[in-house]
Amino acid sequence: xxxxxxxxxxxxxxxxxxxxxxxxxxxxxxxxxxxxxxxxxxxxxxxxxxxxxxxxxxxxxxxxxxxxxxxxxxxxxxxxxxxxxxxxxxxxxxxxxxxxxxxxxxxxxxxx
Amino acid sequence: xxxxxxxxxxxxxxxxxxxxxxxxxxxxxxxxxxxxxxxxxxxxxxxxxxxxxxxxxxxxxxxxxxxxxxxxxxxxxxxxxxxxxxxxxxxxxxxxxxxxxxxxxxxxxxxxxxxxxx
Numbered sequence: 001x002x003x004x005x006x007x008x009x010x011x012x013x014x015x016x017x018x019x020x021x022x023x024x025x026x027x028x029x030x031x032x033x034x035x036x037x038x039x040x041x042x043x044x045x046x047x048x049x050x051x052x053x054x055x056x057x058x059x060x061x062x063x064x065x066x067x068x069x070x071x072x073x074x075x076x077x078x079x080x081x082x083x084x085x086x087x088x089x090x091x092x093x094x095x096x097x098x099x100x101x102x103x104x105x106x107x108x109x110x111x112x
Numbered sequence: 113x114x115x116x117x118x119x120x121x122x123x124x125x126x127x128x129x130x131x132x133x134x135x136x137x138x139x140x141x142x143x144x145x146x147x148x149x150x151x152x153x154x155x156x157x158x159x160x161x162x163x164x165x166x167x168x169x170x171x172x173x174x175x176x177x178x179x180x181x182x183x184x185x186x187x188x189x190x191x192x193x194x195x196x197x198x199x200x201x202x203x204x205x206x207x208x209x210x211x212x213x214x215x216x217x218x219x220x221x222x223x224x225x226x227x228x229x230x
Binding site for chain 2: 049050100
């Protein structure tokens with residue numbers, strides 16, 4: 001299985017400041033079709049996960065442009081340019097290349 | 113917009129079979145992949161498996177042999193059966209869908225909590 005490892009696991013942030021989460025895979029996430037299947041989700045307590053970013057850097061409809069994704073191969077980053085109060089929760093990266101598709105352990109973002 | 117709703121028992125006894133159904137409403141697409149995901153308390157989500165076009169099915173190797181996912185021909189509902197459950201199967205179970213699950217799942221149900229307990 002491809003193991004995806006996130007860091008940090010806990011991220012206290014100041015409102016209005018930037019925040020970054022790293023996701024590293026144990027193997028390349030480039031699929032045979034040439035796409036890189038690394039996706040990011042956000043989950044609030046008691047809610048289902050919501051996809052924010054797919055295929056490294058594509059924002060879902062309705063996702064604020066303060067969220068951006070970057071990276072290639074095995075190293076990826078989710079960046080929030082200016083954290084807002086509604087951004088608290090747990091962020092998961094998810095790889096969709098080798099089956100079984102797997103999620104990272106999650107990064108808990110909270111306001112300082 | 114597709115809407116998904118899980119249903120089933122909230123408690124299952126050890127060694128018995130967990131059975132859940134996901135009802136699909138709203139606009140749907142026969143090219144969608146229909147997936148089951150679970151999330152144990154305090155842990156990350158785990159992909160259980162998916163069914164596509166009523167015929168293509170894939171299960172997580174860790175659950176293969178205990179799990180069955182199926183859909184009806186009209187794709188208005190799909191189901192999950194997990195046999196010989198133990199406490200390790202206690203989790204929130206989600207049904208979810210997308211046209212390309214490798215890019216993640218863009219529509220999720222609200223989830224159903226299932227506890228394995230005697």
